[in-house]
Amino acid sequence: MKRIYLDYNATTPVLPEVLEAMLPFYRENFGNPSSVHWAGRAVAGAVERAREQVARLINASPAEIVFVSCGSEGDDFAIKGTADALREQGNHIITTAVEHPAVLETCKFLEKRGFEVTYLPVDSDGMLDIAVLGKAITPKTILISAMWGNNETGALFPIEEIGAVARKHRIRFHTDAVQAVGKVPVDVQKAQVDLLVLSGHKIGAPKGVGAIYIRKGTRMTPLLHGGHQERNRRAGTHNVAGIVGLGLACEIAGRDLTAKMEKVRYLRDKLERGIFAAVPEIKLNGHPEKRLPNTLNVSFAYIEGESLLLNLDMKGIAASSGSACTSGSLEPSHVMGAMCVEVTLAHSSTRLSLGPETTEEEIDYVLEVLPPIVQRLREMSPLYNCRTPMSCEECSIVKRV
Ligand SMILES: Cc1ncc(COP(=O)(O)O)c(C=O)c1O
Incomplete structure (x- = not known):
């Protein structure tokens, strides 16, 4: 048949060249990138190369990329990490009714912890009215979370317009770009995004790896505590092979x-x-x-x-x-x-x-x-x-x- x-x-099949690039990191290059000896150094270089490849695809700096385990973790981190870091400033979050559960369920969790969440409606085409976003903003709004492309319908939100509104009101802007990356051009500068999430398995890398872009100077409370990996942003030994795969998949996606x-x-x-x-x-x-x-x-x-x-x-x-x-x-x-x-x-x-x-x-x-x-x-x-x-x-x- x-x-x-x-x-x-x-999900997508792992690209053959991505798999090839990953295999040495399960065999001879098995070191822990946090180790200072030869085995660690060889691997740390590969992680940093992957960071550059991811950054290039979305027009970010490598230092603004944090590796995570998946898109869901990235969205969770973006929202909870902001909510905790900016709690003193306000307790209001704006998102949309059509987000992926990775965003919606995290927002619902925060509602139980005293945050107020506005779920913006969409029209019959699944589009967001930018005027409605403007009206939802209050002095307590600390975060706008709106997806770049919808996973079910493919609807593309007016991300640059949302970014402009967020910037004008000095509100942090997170976008779940899990479906957009690799399908449409994604530029964090043009879109004036502060936090952006992507996932490896949607672009020809394996499952179990993703990345979050965190604009330089953005205060975040980590989701995972423990070791000092990822400049204290995300504890846990790196998924080196996955990260190498994600880096190459991003490079290929951009070609x-x-x-x-x-x-x-x-x-x-x-x-x-x-x-x-x-x-x-x-x-x-x-x-x-x-x-x-x-x-x-x-x-x-x-x-x-x-x-x-x-x-x-x-x-x-x-x-x-x-x-x-x-x-x-x-x-x-x-x-x-x-x-x-x-x-x-x-x-x-x-x-x-x-x-x-x-x-x-x-x-x-x-x-x-x-x-x-x-x-x-x-x-x-x-x-x-x-x-x-x-x-x-x-x-x-x-x-x-
Ligand atoms: C828009 C969107 N956000 C987040 C996710 C979650 O990504 P992951 O499967 O890497 O956790 C998905 C997965 O389908 C998605 O489509």
Whole structure:
């Protein structure tokens, strides 16, 4: 059976050259980078090289990069580390209703510790209204946390505008750029970001490594206490092989980023056009243009997203019905809820996310296989068989683009 991977927003395959670069650090270069002897020195150099590679991709200085274990740890650190360090200044945090659970759950935790959190709404395209952000700011606001690109819909927030608002009000700005890095240009100077999080396994590095950019001079309370690693910002012996992999993956991501993503965008658009041409009564979730070039999220009226996923899986196609963290739950995703997607459509939302390795043949195969699956599932659906004709306005289903 063919195996077609269209779930790059969940995770990506480790790039062969990344794996090659990592292997010596499991074998002969096994030292601890904190050791002063030869074994440690050889490895410390590799960690610092990786720091430079990560910094270059996002236009930061190497000293502003702290290695962490994953995107979730980075987001947790950004938010809790700020909340603790700036507690005397205020207890108000602004975030958005569509953030990844790594941000939302951390904010909920802080609410139980006496912080106030404003969850900004989004419109039906998943976009943030910058005027709404301005109105939410109070003298007690210490942090704005807004993601760069949404993991479910790919919607791209107006990061530079948010950064400008945060800077004007002298409020710290954190962005979860886990989905954006490697897919769109990310520049911490242009965006006026103070804290930015990225994750290795979304860009061809292994799972278990990530990084947080902390703008020079930003006061943070560490999340992990212990050793003096990472200039006292993050205790714990380095995941050297992972860090080396992350560094190289960042370097590779930055090479010909525009050309690579144009190819991905072309294939994503072909997939989108093909699905909309072949399947009636479907809805695009997310902004049609302001979107990560690899992400397509579609709701298929009358069917459950989970049934579609299982049927696609039987044909060798890996897709997702939302973020991997929320799959397993039958609740419709909080992102669809925040976009006011009608509940049955929210249940049928399906995410197809492409990567640099995706081929045109794979897209053609999906276009051949998906429409008959949808038709078959609809024929088995009581909702479909009992449907009454509805106009687009009444049911908010887009028939065709
Ligand atoms: C937007 C976003 N933020 C954070 C994370 C968490 O990253 P990690 O899996 O490295 O913990 C993810 C993972 O899906 C994500 O998509």
